[in-house]
Amino acid sequence: MSLPAPYHLLVLPDGAWETVDCLAAMIRCHATASTVIVDVSAVNRLTIDALAILVRKAMRLHSIGGQLLLVGPTPAMRRLIERTGSAPLLRTFPGKAAAVRSLSQDGRTWRPVDLTEGRGTLFTDTPPTPT
Numbered sequence: 001m002s003l004p005a006p007y008h009l010l011v012l013p014d015g016a017w018e019t020v021d022c023l024a025a026m027i028r029c030h031a032t033a034s035t036v037i038v039d040v041s042a043v044n045r046l047t048i049d050a051l052a053i054l055v056r057k058a059m060r061l062h063s064i065g066g067q068l069l070l071v072g073p074t075p076a077m078r079r080l081i082e083r084t085g086s087a088p089l090l091r092t093f094p095g096k097a098a099a100v101r102s103l104s105q106d107g108r109t110w111r112p113v114d115l116t117e118g119r120g121t122l123f124t125d126t127p128p129t130p131t
Contacts (some may be wrong), residue, residue, distance in 0.1 A: 003110040006033035007103065009096065015046035015077075020053045027057060031122045035065025037099050041072025046080060053113035058089040064122060067091070070098045 008031060012023055027036055038044075038054075058068035070092045073081070081090050093099040103110050 002108070002112065004043075004109040005035070005103070007035040007037055007100075007110055007115040008033050008041065008115060009037045009039065009112045010115075010129050011042070014032060014083045015043040016052050016096045017038075017047055017049040017053060020046075020050040024053050026115060027061075027120075028123050029120055030117075031110060031120040032116050033113055034061055034064050034122060035069070035103065036061060036066070037071055039068045039072055039096065040070050040077065043113075046077050048080075048084075051080060051086065054088055055086050057084075060123070062089065064114075069093060069102070071096050071099050 008027070010023060010026070013019060021040070034056075054068065054070075061068050068090060070077075070081075071092055072095060073092045078092055081087050081092065091099075091102070093102065100110050
């Protein structure tokens with residue numbers, strides 16, 4: 001029997017590009033799972049620059065066999081994602097349970113894991129974190 005596949009569940013508290021950039025840096029430096037679910041239910045407004053950061057992070061995760069899923073987006077955020085053509089990279093779901101069910105369609109079970117305290121293992125081209 002295979003082990004459950006890991007994913008990270010992160011919360012985005014607002015849609016400012018600085019906050020999204022910080023989230024992307026956390027993934028880049030501390031992720032150990034290539035699938036990341038981001039709860040965006042607290043985000044009222046997402047700037048186009050912040051969306052671009054999410055798209056780039058989704059592309060990077062996709063390049064290593066993973067994905068970035070967004071849960072709880074507002075209707076305005078879903079429209080922005082659709083209008084910019086980002087929907088294939090940034091799949092949206094009403095909640096975490098729906099996102100995990102979608103992941104489970106490949107027959108695997110999934111389990112949440114925390115970001116690592118030290119340097120993550122996914123992106124080896126990331127410069128070391130200063131101590």
